[in-house]
Amino acid sequence: MEKEHKREFTEKIYDYLHTIPEIGFKEFKTSTFIASELRKYGYEVIEKISGTGIVAILDSKLPGPNIAVRADMDALTFEKDGEKCNIHACGHDANSAMVLTAAKEIKKIGINNGKLFIIFQPAEEILGGAQSIIESGYIDEVEEMIGIHLRPIQEARLGEATPALVHGSSYRMIAKIKGLNAHGARPHLGVNAVDAAVLVVNAINAIRLDPRVSHSIKVTKLHAGGEATNIIPDEAEITMDMRAQNNEVMEEMIQKAKGAIISSAKAIGAQGNIEFVGGVPAAEYDDEMINIAKTAIEEELESAMEPLYTTGGEDFHFYTKELNIKTAYIGLGADLTPGLHHPKMKFDKKALGFGVNILKNIILKRLG
Numbered sequence: 001m002e003k004e005h006k007r008e009f010t011e012k013i014y015d016y017l018h019t020i021p022e023i024g025f026k027e028f029k030t031s032t033f034i035a036s037e038l039r040k041y042g043y044e045v046i047e048k049i050s051g052t053g054i055v056a057i058l059d060s061k062l063p064g065p066n067i068a069v070r071a072d073m074d075a076l077t078f079e080k081d082g083e084k085c086n087i088h089a090c091g092h093d094a095n096s097a098m099v100l101t102a103a104k105e106i107k108k109i110g111i112n113n114g115k116l117f118i119i120f121q122p123a124e125e126i127l128g129g130a131q132s133i134i135e136s137g138y139i140d141e142v143e144e145m146i147g148i149h150l151r152p153i154q155e156a157r158l159g160e161a162t163p164a165l166v167h168g169s170s171y172r173m174i175a176k177i178k179g180l181n182a183h184g185a186r187p188h189l190g191v192n193a194v195d196a197a198v199l200v201v202n203a204i205n206a207i208r209l210d211p212r213v214s215h216s217i218k219v220t221k222l223h224a225g226g227e228a229t230n231i232i233p234d235e236a237e238i239t240m241d242m243r244a245q246n247n248e249v250m251e252e253m254i255q256k257a258k259g260a261i262i263s264s265a266k267a268i269g270a271q272g273n274i275e276f277v278g279g280v281p282a283a284e285y286d287d288e289m290i291n292i293a294k295t296a297i298e299e300e301l302e303s304a305m306e307p308l309y310t311t312g313g314e315d316f317h318f319y320t321k322e323l324n325i326k327t328a329y330i331g332l333g334a335d336l337t338p339g340l341h342h343p344k345m346k347f348d349k350k351a352l353g354f355g356v357n358i359l360k361n362i363i364l365k366r367l368g
Helices: 002-018 030-041 092-109 129-136 193-206 245-264 287-301 316-323 350-367
Strands: 044-049 052-058 066-072 076-082 083-087 115-123 144-152 166-168 169-178 216-224 235-244 271-280 307-312 326-336
Touching: 002 030, 002 092, 002 216, 002 350, 030 044, 030 052, 030 076, 030 092, 044 129, 052 092, 052 129, 066 092, 066 350, 083 287, 092 115, 092 144, 092 350, 115 129, 115 326, 115 350, 129 316, 144 287, 144 350, 166 326, 193 216, 193 235, 193 245, 216 245, 235 245, 245 271, 287 326, 287 350, 316 326, 326 350
Parallel strands: 066 115, 066 144, 144 326, 166 307
Antiparallel strands: 044 052, 052 115, 076 083, 169 235, 169 271, 216 235
16 A cells, blocks of 8 residues: 555656656756755755755764765757647656655655765756756765666666666767868869868768777768858868767777867868867766665566666766766666657656665665
8 A cells, every 4th residue: 555655656746747847957847846845855955056956965964875866857848830848758757756756755764874865957968967966066975876767668678677777978079170262163262161071071980999899970960151152161060979888989089080170171271170079978887886776676676687788878977977976877667668859758657666666775775
């Protein structure tokens, strides 16, 4: 009966959050509701971090580990019938519902040592959200952290979960090519930025890295020229999407891409400038945290999946990179179709109860 009540509570939270989808750093209704609930449960609540971020603390006042559980809150924007609308198509409303319910359950039980930090983070989809929580200084004490996310049906079915959803590194690079305008009848007097951009694309496609590590770099956007077609264009802008399963290969890729852009443009007298490089690091999990999460999953679902590798990125991994926090990240099966970031994404809500219990098990193993 108690399990049924908890499941109903979690689904009720999820259903409400699903009706108020808000994009990164604008999760005002979402964060106001969550902060209010956490105060009701008895947590010390710090809110409005970069506008919408929340850190809630439960302190045993006794020595022990400082562990955090993190949920992301933001939705995605789609165009429907010619109008923009926000939709929770990545399941962040589900993540928040599971973490909020786990926080409530843990407060009822209490903790015997250490501190529990509950983090509701803004702006995972547009990046910057994890950095905003880190820069606030409110989680400087945190030593361990757990994340959780629903997985598409192709990766995990309902009743399955992995203690290590291994995200890759995901970066974007923007380069500008500067040539020289000339009349189309006198191309020898100019430096064609389109020609330079083509050389850059070919050089990017020729980059070779460790074949044992999943990776890719590709030009996804190229803009050059203006309205007139009889002018040799002097500017081009190139955007590249970059993926690598580990941080070492990503760093090598970035350096090689920069060299390819500069040298290829220079080959015909143009100038290549790197305007922007940004993204998220790959997962670097702690073995002990993975084992704790694995045991917690096995207690709820009888067995745990092996680490699950995905080329998708997550700003969760800034917590490890910037603060040296030991982490693990649960990938939770939910029979989710047709896929993440699809406007008609749906999943089996039974997964929410599984997620709550797994999180609760992990927290009690560290602080119970």
